[in-house]
Amino acid sequence: MTPGHPRAEAIALRGGKIQGVGSTEEVMAQADSSTRLVDLQGRTLLPGLIDPHNHTVLSSLFDSLLINIGFATYKTKSDALSAMRTQVAKTPDGEWLTFGFYDNLLQGGDWSMTELDAVSNTRPIFVQYVNGHVGAANSVAFERAGIAPDTGMLPGGGYFGRDADGRFNGLIYNQPALLRFLDIAVPKPTPASLAKAVRTYAGTAAAAGLTALHEPGTVKPEWVGMLADLSNSLPVRLSASFSTDMLEASRNFTALGPSHLARRIPNSRFSLFGMKLWADGSNQAETAAQTQPYLNSDSRGTQSYTQSQMVQLCQGVKDAGWTILSHCQGDAAVDEYLDAIETVYGENPPSGLNRVEHATMARRDQIERMKRLGCEPTFMSDFIYLYGQAYRDKIFGPARAEFMVPIGAAAELGIGYSMHSDNPASGLPPNPLRLVQTAVTRRCMTDDSVLGPDLRLTVDAALRGVTSYAARQIGLGEALGTLETGKEADLTLLEEDPHTTDPDKISAITVSETWLAGEKKFG
Numbered sequence: 001m002t003p004g005h006p007r008a009e010a011i012a013l014r015g016g017k018i019q020g021v022g023s024t025e026e027v028m029a030q031a032d033s034s035t036r037l038v039d040l041q042g043r044t045l046l047p048g049l050i051d052p053h054n055h056t057v058l059s060s061l062f063d064s065l066l067i068n069i070g071f072a073t074y075k076t077k078s079d080a081l082s083a084m085r086t087q088v089a090k091t092p093d094g095e096w097l098t099f100g101f102y103d104n105l106l107q108g109g110d111w112s113m114t115e116l117d118a119v120s121n122t123r124p125i126f127v128q129y130v131n132g133h134v135g136a137a138n139s140v141a142f143e144r145a146g147i148a149p150d151t152g153m154l155p156g157g158g159y160f161g162r163d164a165d166g167r168f169n170g171l172i173y174n175q176p177a178l179l180r181f182l183d184i185a186v187p188k189p190t191p192a193s194l195a196k197a198v199r200t201y202a203g204t205a206a207a208a209g210l211t212a213l214h215e216p217g218t219v220k221p222e223w224v225g226m227l228a229d230l231s232n233s234l235p236v237r238l239s240a241s242f243s244t245d246m247l248e249a250s251r252n253f254t255a256l257g258p259s260h261l262a263r264r265i266p267n268s269r270f271s272l273f274g275m276k277l278w279a280d281g282s283n284q285a286e287t288a289a290q291t292q293p294y295l296n297s298d299s300r301g302t303q304s305y306t307q308s309q310m311v312q313l314c315q316g317v318k319d320a321g322w323t324i325l326s327h328c329q330g331d332a333a334v335d336e337y338l339d340a341i342e343t344v345y346g347e348n349p350p351s352g353l354n355r356v357e358h359a360t361m362a363r364r365d366q367i368e369r370m371k372r373l374g375c376e377p378t379f380m381s382d383f384i385y386l387y388g389q390a391y392r393d394k395i396f397g398p399a400r401a402e403f404m405v406p407i408g409a410a411a412e413l414g415i416g417y418s419m420h421s422d423n424p425a426s427g428l429p430p431n432p433l434r435l436v437q438t439a440v441t442r443r444c445m446t447d448d449s450v451l452g453p454d455l456r457l458t459v460d461a462a463l464r465g466v467t468s469y470a471a472r473q474i475g476l477g478e479a480l481g482t483l484e485t486g487k488e489a490d491l492t493l494l495e496e497d498p499h500t501t502d503p504d505k506i507s508a509i510t511v512s513e514t515w516l517a518g519e520k521k522f523g
């Protein structure tokens with residue numbers, strides 16, 4: 001993954017760092033009597049794989065606190081309904097039933113309040129969709145959450161769906177509205193339960209080949225000490241961004257380093273980078289902000305902020321000494337965010353690295369503008385794998401869907417890019433090799449079709465999206481992401497070489513081992 005030196009025969013490690021990389025002869029010249037030789041026996045060694053947008057704590061908690069009715073286990077809405085009824089039979093009247101990971105696109109449509117009332121009208125029911133931006137609840141849950149019939153748009157863009165008569169239909173949109181339910185439906189984790197959940201999830205991530213996870217926007221300042229302490233015993237590094245509603249508390253950490261680099265918490269493997277905001281919602285829910293209407297609707301989605309509010313938020317983050325990460329699913333959201341960046345920074349690109357999260361429906365001219373403004377996108381290639389067919393046939397139509405997740409355009413234009421899972425939003429276990437495979441093939445899981453074949457990446461280009469570019473996008477490019485002398489010895493060892501494997505089977509390559517700071521953590 002090192003520019004100019006993409007392949008090497010041998011690597012030397014010492015004291016948790018990479019001591020040398022090159023030919024076998026060059027590296028063996030550094031050996032002494034204490035050197036231990038390891039023959040990889042034809043396996044492939046990569047820099048440790050990085051997920052630059054993974055809601056690690058949220059994934060950990062959802063895995064442990066929500067009842068999973070997702071597509072991985074229940075292929076249809078009917079199957080999920082049967083599972084819900086089974087749980088109702090086990091739950092006393094009045095107690096919350098909190099379900100998670102439901103996929104409206106893959107499992108068969110939205111839940112209505114009427115349907116959920118039929119499941120139980122004596123227990124509050126809340127369903128968190130896998131996309132992270134939509135939920136559904138029954139009448140009892142709405143009453144328990146104190147949602148008044150005249151409740152309108154909430155600050156930050158949250159709102160509640162209504163039927164043709166103006167009554168609540170059970171759907172809940174965007175974080176401010178979802179939190180009205182999650183805050184009372186899900187038990188508050190204790191430090192011990194949170195640590196246990198994160199440790200379990202980190203082990204799963206390491207087994208998938210990951211050595212670093214970045215959580216954007218869902219880590220609270222009061223968790224920093226606990227996560228920093230915990231990080232020293234985990235098989236992966238942890239990194240995080242605060243959200244913009246934590247601006248004042250974030251100032252307590254700015255003395256740890258410049259904004260364009262990760263602010264490392266001393267004596268830990270935990271660092272902070274940037275602040276996160278949400279410019280719009282979800283394409284799957286048709287709430288993401290678009291310049292053109294959705295395929296079968298007059299709706300263009302919803303922006304979370306006015307342009308002046310977006311400028312104010314970005315200015316506040318810049319003034320507080322952080323880089324900016326903005327969730328932008330629709331192209332109108334990308335326009336709004338880039339307009340704000342240009343207003344805040346003027347003609348000169350920022351000294352730090354501002355990110356565009358997802359950029360799922362970004363246009364080519366917007367990627368060109370990102371480059372000019374010093375921004376970089378991070379893409380969720382799983383959107384193609386999971387939802388490409390639905391985007392084409394139900395949400396956007398063929399022409400717009402062909403250019404969805406335009407990683408290839410970013411590579412062509414010479415702009416840095418990364419790929420991420422956005423877990424728990426995929427509903428699947430972590431698998432960075434699946435992200436690589438989809439970037440290389442652009443093949444849809446549901447019908448085996450290929451979207452935008454001209455946007456496919458080479459294997460090398462795709463791997464950079466989960467190594468060197470991903471490291472830079474969390475402020476750790478000087479320490480991680482390539483196998484270079486002086487960098488941290490974070491390594492991922494694969495049984496096969498992705499370059500020579502059938503592109504449609506890259507995700508199935510076995511991860512043999514992962515190493516963190518020169519110590520084997522998995523395998």
